[in-house]
Amino acid sequence: MNERDSEAVASLLRARGYAIVEDEALADVILLNTCSVRDLAEQKAIGKAAHLSKRKRRNPRLLVGILGCMAQNRGADLLDRLPDLDLVVGTQKFHRVPDHLDNLLATIKGEGPRPESILDLDAEAGSQNEIRGHDHTEGAPQISAYISIMQGCNMHCTFCIVPKTRGEERSRPIDDIVREAEDLVAHGTREITLLGQIVTSYGRREFPMVDGKTPFVQLLERLHALPQLHRLRFTSPHPSGFKPDLIAAHRDLSKLGEYAHLPVQSGSDRILRAMNRPYTRDTYLRLIASLRAAQPKLWFSTDIIVGFPGETDEDFAATRDLFREVGFEMAYLFKYSTRTGTPAAELPDQVPTDVAEARHRELMDILEKRSLARHQQMVGTTEEVLAQEPAKRPAGRLMGRTRGYRKVFFDAPDRLLGELVQVRITSATVAALHGEVVTNG
Ligand code: 5AD
Numbered sequence: 246m247n248e249r250d251s252e253a254v255a256s257l258l259r260a261r262g263y264a265i266v267e268d269e270a271l272a273d274v275i276l277l278n279t280c281s282v283r284d285l286a287e288q289k290a291i292g293k294a295a296h297l298s299k300r301k302r303r304n305p306r307l308l309v310g311i312l313g314c315m316a317q318n319r320g321a322d323l324l325d326r327l328p329d330l331d332l333v334v335g336t337q338k339f340h341r342v343p344d345h346l347d348n349l350l351a352t353i354k355g356e357g358p359r360p361e362s363i364l365d366l367d368a369e370a371g372s373q374n375e376i377r378g379h380d381h382t383e384g385a386p387q388i389s390a391y392i393s394i395m396q397g398c399n400m401h402c403t404f405c406i407v408p409k410t411r412g413e414e415r416s417r418p419i420d421d422i423v424r425e426a427e428d429l430v431a432h433g434t435r436e437i438t439l440l441g442q443i444v445t446s447y448g449r450r451e452f453p454m455v456d457g458k459t460p461f462v463q464l465l466e467r468l469h470a471l472p473q474l475h476r477l478r479f480t481s482p483h484p485s486g487f488k489p490d491l492i493a494a495h496r497d498l499s500k501l502g503e504y505a506h507l508p509v510q511s512g513s514d515r516i517l518r519a520m521n522r523p524y525t526r527d528t529y530l531r532l533i534a535s536l537r538a539a540q541p542k543l544w545f546s547t548d549i550i551v552g553f554p555g556e557t558d559e560d561f562a563a564t565r566d567l568f569r570e571v572g573f574e575m576a577y578l579f580k581y582s583t584r585t586g587t588p589a590a591e592l593p594d595q596v597p598t599d600v601a602e603a604r605h606r607e608l609m610d611i612l613e614k615r616s617l618a619r620h621q622q623m624v625g626t627t628e629e630v631l632a633q634e635p636a637k638r639p640a641g642r643l644m645g646r647t648r649g650y651r652k653v654f655f656d657a658p659d660r661l662l663g664e665l666v667q668v669r670i671t672s673a674t675v676a677a678l679h680g681e682v683v684t685n686g
Pocket of ligand 1: 549579
């Protein structure tokens with residue numbers, strides 16, 4: 246999501262006559278787009294901003310700004326901590342960045358005193374409709390592109406800062422999204438990933454059900470019909486959003502591939518309740534079973550938090566057992582990070598760091614073994630791969646993804662970029678597959 250927001254800001258700035266430079270040392274303006282989901286992300290951004298502030302003292306004309314979630318989360322406190330910052334822009338104001346920069350630069354040109362810092366954090370109705378510009382630069386098309394379809398989340402998981410940083414759920418109209426997708430596809434995009442903090446809630450308050458289908462599934466169907474699009478993905482979903490229509494979509498819409506991301510967070514009902522996740526271990530497992538029934542080849546991935554306040558050995562064992570039972574091929578495993586202002590931050594029984602570390606490592610081990618075993622089983626099979634980008638090295642090698650979203654490296658000419666290619670898998674590691682193109686006839 247942050248990548249997409251940054252891209253959209255860059256696109257607006259280009260349209261305003263700014264040039265994006267590759268080398269930070271050459272920049273007159275440096276904007277940091279930030280994340281607040283875990284403390285580590287905030288610490289990194291603060292470290293980077295402090296470093297840039299020092300550079301500003303040597304070069305007072307350098308402008309430094311912080312955008313996005315950390316700006317929204319910390320607001321004016323950020324300016325107290327980093328008084329040299331010129332610009333602090335929240336998550337509903339990305340589209341205002343060009344105007345703010347123009348104003349700051351105009352003041353600097355006048356050789357007057359240092360311009361006042363600008364703080365722009367208010368909520369803005371309709372701001373979800375502003376994240377849409379893509380640059381169609383000449384040369385390589387963007388084979389895989391993101392589209393932001395909604396902003397915010399109303400679920401209020403007790404560990405999560407997102408309701409504070411991104412606000413209430415707001416969705417873009419289906420027609421606008423379809424137009425953006427058509428434009429991307431016309432410029433060579435072959436895979437679209439729909440983005441939102443909770444995409445499965447897309448449009449549920451704004452748009453009606455049609456033929457028993459939720460707005461999200463209506464949107465998937467519209468995009469699936471674009472002839473030149475090969476793959477359609479989305480993130481992040483909520484397990485509670487997998488209603489029968491979305492389960493059926495995994496059977497009927499082949500461009501969704503054979504991949505489903507279902508963030509479970511914990512396998513313990515007690516912890517799930519404390520997290521305010523409205524499902525149980527049992528209903529989650531039944532959901533996995535219905536998805537498998539709809540599309541037997543699905544590869545599953547998940548998000549898990551270990552060390553949520555009050556998580557006992559028994560609770561963790563329940564998570565570990567569920568993790569093994571489902572056999573996730575992919576997972577984002579996190580140690581709980583206390584976010585000030587969330588309900589969980591007030592809970593007693595915070596789990597000691599070393600306990601959380603050990604639990605995290607245990608899940609990592611299971612995941613690595615499982616991924617390697619599944620990858621090795623694929624050796625000798627032929628997979629449909631979307632050729633996405635040149636591999637970093639050697640020259641002549643491409644990186645692509647299987648229908649199960651596994652990374653594959655194979656030798657092929659660049660003209661196959663954006664194409665679906667049949668690749669025979671010849672070897673496997675934990676992280677990726679290697680293979681060779683199967684030539685027909
Ligand atoms: N601590 C650790 N992980 C978190 N996540 C969200 N909030 C926290 C937190 N406070 C994880 C969840 C979510 C993913 C995007 O980040 O697993 O699904």
